[in-house]
Structure formats: C-alpha cells, structure tokens
Amino acid sequence: MSEGFLPQRINLPQLADLGRQMAGRVKAEALPRLAQLAYEGRIGDAFATLDFGVDIQGWRYVRGKVTCPVSLQCQRCLGALENVIASTFALSPARTDVNEKAFPKHYDMIELDGLQVSLTAIIEDELLLSLPMVPMHAENVCPAANGKDTLLEEQQL
Numbered sequence: 001m002s003e004g005f006l007p008q009r010i011n012l013p014q015l016a017d018l019g020r021q022m023a024g025r026v027k028a029e030a031l032p033r034l035a036q037l038a039y040e041g042r043i044g045d046a047f048a049t050l051d052f053g054v055d056i057q058g059w060r061y062v063r064g065k066v067t068c069p070v071s072l073q074c075q076r077c078l079g080a081l082e083n084v085i086a087s088t089f090a091l092s093p094a095r096t097d098v099n100e101k102a103f104p105k106h107y108d109m110i111e112l113d114g115l116q117v118s119l120t121a122i123i124e125d126e127l128l129l130s131l132p133m134v135p136m137h138a139e140n141v142c143p144a145a146n147g148k149d150t151l152l153e154e155q156q157l
C-alpha cells in the first residue's frame, strides 16, 4: 500500500499483472470538471482505494472505491449542501484477442492510451457519475422546506 497522492497516470496492465493495491488522494485542483458542477466550485481532495488484478477468465481489472467532499446547490432553497460523493467501480480494458461481445458485463470498459491510462480521469469520471441528479437538504434542515412541499411543486411548474 502506498499512501499520499495517487499517480496521475498508471500502467494498468502492469499493475493488474502484479496484483497491486493502492490508496491515496487526488488533489481537488486535478478535478476541474467536478469543481465546475459544485456550488461555488467547492470540492475537497478525493480519496481512493484501488485493487488491481487479473480474474480467472484472464481479464485485467481495477476495482476501486472513491470518496470526495463536494458542495452542491440544494434545489429547494438554492443554498449550499455539503456532500460526500462516494462511488465504487470495476473497470477492465478491452482485449484484442477476444471478441468485443464477450466483454464481461460486470466491468465497465476503459480505453487505454498505449499501456497508460489517466487515473485522475477515471476517478473524476466515477465521481461525476455518482453526483445526485437533484441534490436537496433533508426536509428537517432545509430552510425552504418547513413542510411547504406544495410551494416547491408550484415553483417547478
């Protein structure tokens, strides 16, 4: 296990063949697409744990978990809503020796750029996919709630 910051790019096939594990942070500044969707661009460093390997059918994979503190805009009161976005994923690169149709459904396919892949982009993509569609405070803490759900319905029309 190496702690600290994760490398920006990785050689995925090599790490998979070695069965490596990694855990570390990705700086908030390296996640600009996520920051763009955050309330006033407020996000923290992401933290990820990654497990590389080769499954019994010969597919190289990376399985991981990532969390990141992200401020979102509550769609009810339009104020800031502090969140920790969490995602788990299992990815595998396509293979040239196997028909594309045989790609296992329990992985998402990732494109390799040579042998390298941007780990930062993988992590940012996973976080983007895990953002709530309609972020909202819980009703008991949202300043605009107070049981006035009918008001919200009118505003949305």
Ligand SMILES: [Zn+2]
Pocket (backbone or CB within 6 Å): 074, 075, 076, 077, 078, 079, 136, 137, 141, 142, 143, 144
């Ligand atoms: Zn709210």
